[in-house]
Every structure is written in C-alpha cells, then in structure tokens.
Amino acid sequence: MKLYGLKNCDTCRKAMKALDAAGREFTFVDIRAEADLGTLAPNWLSRIASARLINTRSTTWRQLDAAERARAETDPAGLLAEHPTLVKRPVIETGGDVFVGWTKDVQAALGV
Structure with a gap:
C-alpha cells in the first residue's frame, strides 16, 4: 500500500495514524x-x-486564474503535475485500487 500526501497535511496524518493502529x-x-x-x-x-x-x-x-482552473476539464493531469498541492489527499494505492481522501467509505474499504 502506498499513501501519497503531504507531511504537514492533517488528513494524511490521521490516515497514517489509523493505518498504523490497524497494523496496516x-x-x-x-x-x-x-x-x-x-x-x-x-x-x-x-x-x-x-x-x-x-x-x-x-x-x-483559489490562487489560480480562470484559464488555469479551466485546465481541470481539459488537462487535469498536466494541472496536477504543475500544482501537486491540488491533489485531494491522501491518495492511497493498494493492489489495483485507488482511494482518494480519508472518508468512512475509504476507511471501511481498507479495513480500518
């Protein structure tokens, strides 16, 4: 399992703490x-x-101009590559699955 996020992100820290506690x-x-x-x-x-x-x-x-925001529809991968902090966190890859965020549904799917 890989957890993609930012070290200073509160949601990522919660996810890491819960995964550790669950022995994952x-x-x-x-x-x-x-x-x-x-x-x-x-x-x-x-x-x-x-x-x-x-x-x-x-x-x-919020700091992006209208043209950059429009890229969310036309070139989302390029926009995320240029602005990594736009990625909703955490992104968790496990097996062939990809989960975004740390919702109750994600926690249940991961057995936490």
Whole structure:
C-alpha cells in the first residue's frame, strides 16, 4: 500500500495514524518532493474522475486564474503535475485500487 500526501497535511496524518493502529503496512510518498505526478496523475485519472482528485477547496485552487482552473476539464493531469498541492489527499494505492481522501467509505474499504 502506498499513501501519497503531504507531511504537514492533517488528513494524511490521521490516515497514517489509523493505518498504523490497524497494523496496516504502507509507504508514505510526499507528492510534492518524491512523487512523479506526470506519471501518477494520468494513471489515477484513468480510474477516478478529475472532480474527485482535484481539490477545488484548496488555497492553491483559489490562487489560480480562470484559464488555469479551466485546465481541470481539459488537462487535469498536466494541472496536477504543475500544482501537486491540488491533489485531494491522501491518495492511497493498494493492489489495483485507488482511494482518494480519508472518508468512512475509504476507511471501511481498507479495513480500518
């Protein structure tokens, strides 16, 4: 299992703490420093709608101009590669599945 997120993200920290408590092994990957979003984003977007993967409530999103925001529809992978903090966190890969966020549904699917 790989957990993609940011070290200072509260939601990512909650997810890591819960996974540790449940005895689930995972590898943490910092999406800003370690992840190759140019490769990962298209793969995730082939399984998840861009509306679920792009965090439109983030500070980064609010700072984008209208043309950049329009890329969420036309080039979501490119937008995420250029602005890693737009990725809704955490993104968890396990087996062939990809989960976004740390909702009750995600926790149940992961057995946490």
